[in-house]
Amino acid sequence: MRDRPRPQALLVMDPAHLGVQFQEPQLRRLRDLVELADPLSAADLDAPLVRRRLHEVEVLVTSWGCPPLTKERLDAAPGLRAIFHCAGTVRSFVTDEVWRRGLLVTNAADENAVPVAEFTLAAIIFAGKKAPFLAQDARRHRADWSYAGRRGELSNRGRTIGVVGFSRVGRRVTERLRGLDVHVLVSDPYADAAEVRAAGGRLVALPDLLSRCDVLTLHVPALPATRHLIGAAELALLRDGATVVNTARGAVLDTAALEAECASGRLDAILDVTDPEPLPADSPLYDLPNVMITPHIAGSLGSETRRMSESALDELDRYLSGRPPRAAVTADEFAVSA
Numbered sequence: 001m002r003d004r005p006r007p008q009a010l011l012v013m014d015p016a017h018l019g020v021q022f023q024e025p026q027l028r029r030l031r032d033l034v035e036l037a038d039p040l041s042a043a044d045l046d047a048p049l050v051r052r053r054l055h056e057v058e059v060l061v062t063s064w065g066c067p068p069l070t071k072e073r074l075d076a077a078p079g080l081r082a083i084f085h086c087a088g089t090v091r092s093f094v095t096d097e098v099w100r101r102g103l104l105v106t107n108a109a110d111e112n113a114v115p116v117a118e119f120t121l122a123a124i125i126f127a128g129k130k131a132p133f134l135a136q137d138a139r140r141h142r143a144d145w146s147y148a149g150r151r152g153e154l155s156n157r158g159r160t161i162g163v164v165g166f167s168r169v170g171r172r173v174t175e176r177l178r179g180l181d182v183h184v185l186v187s188d189p190y191a192d193a194a195e196v197r198a199a200g201g202r203l204v205a206l207p208d209l210l211s212r213c214d215v216l217t218l219h220v221p222a223l224p225a226t227r228h229l230i231g232a233a234e235l236a237l238l239r240d241g242a243t244v245v246n247t248a249r250g251a252v253l254d255t256a257a258l259e260a261e262c263a264s265g266r267l268d269a270i271l272d273v274t275d276p277e278p279l280p281a282d283s284p285l286y287d288l289p290n291v292m293i294t295p296h297i298a299g300s301l302g303s304e305t306r307r308m309s310e311s312a313l314d315e316l317d318r319y320l321s322g323r324p325p326r327a328a329v330t331a332d333e334f335a336v337s338a
Helices: 015-021 024-033 048-054 071-075 096-100 109-129 131-138 145-151 168-179 193-199 206-212 232-236 255-263 304-320
Strands: 009-012 059-062 082-085 104-106 160-164 183-187 215-218 243-246 268-271 291-293
Touching (some): 009 048, 015 304, 024 304, 059 304, 104 304, 109 215, 109 243, 109 304, 160 168, 168 183, 183 206, 232 255
Parallel strands (some): 009 059, 160 183, 160 215, 215 243, 243 268
16 A cells, blocks of 8 residues: 655657557556656657756656666656666666665566567577578479478477576566477576476587577577687588578677578578677678568567557556565676677
């Protein structure tokens, strides 16, 4: 039971995301929890009217488009106590100053992991049947479907799936793969073998995973330590005909090394993220018949983003009720997560 006045809150995000993530049901619930004033939302924290609002607020509800919370901007919000993020990573706007002030920060990374895991599962199933590549072949072989046999065995039964990174998404992918007749290997230096086993996988070293998998799917954050985690040497360990799936971050995969392997026809790839993003217009990956590229669509889009808004509102409700958060981001976690 709340026994204090409702705090002042400000939404900080790009206007386009505001319209998608906060429709009438979400706005109604937000108004029930906090006091909102003019402006209701902002993307520019340096505008004079917004600065006056910052002086009053206890709570920020943020999403994509939130600018960095610098010392100067936080100085303008002396009563700020909590930041509830309606998206995944907070890396683009949370600064060291946020941690120095002891502010509560939560995110909706768990909710954002749901569509990524769904997309990845579909990519893995399609990889077993070589569906994205056969779809491209169909444009050149319109009168004769016997071309399908040129892609090798088209099957998911008995395949070995290598999951690199037992992250929020990696764990969900591992769990969803239990519905298929496949073997799941997981590589993650921070993962617990018993937890991996409970999710349906087996924890192994990265070289072992690479040498045995038919589909390699990546689920590690983009950190200095993970840049080009999968490079030429790692790709060389994969079996001929293996498929590389990347729905994590482009930088964890060496683009030039992947180009060489896919151009040779030895490996296939399904890429929702690239490095750089987007790829240069002359990248050979665009034209290769054994590569499928999508424009970073695996994460939450459209109605999926409201799942994250509702999660942030749940966290706000817990905060106002004096209950502990479920998805707090700590300084220690921030250093090693996406």
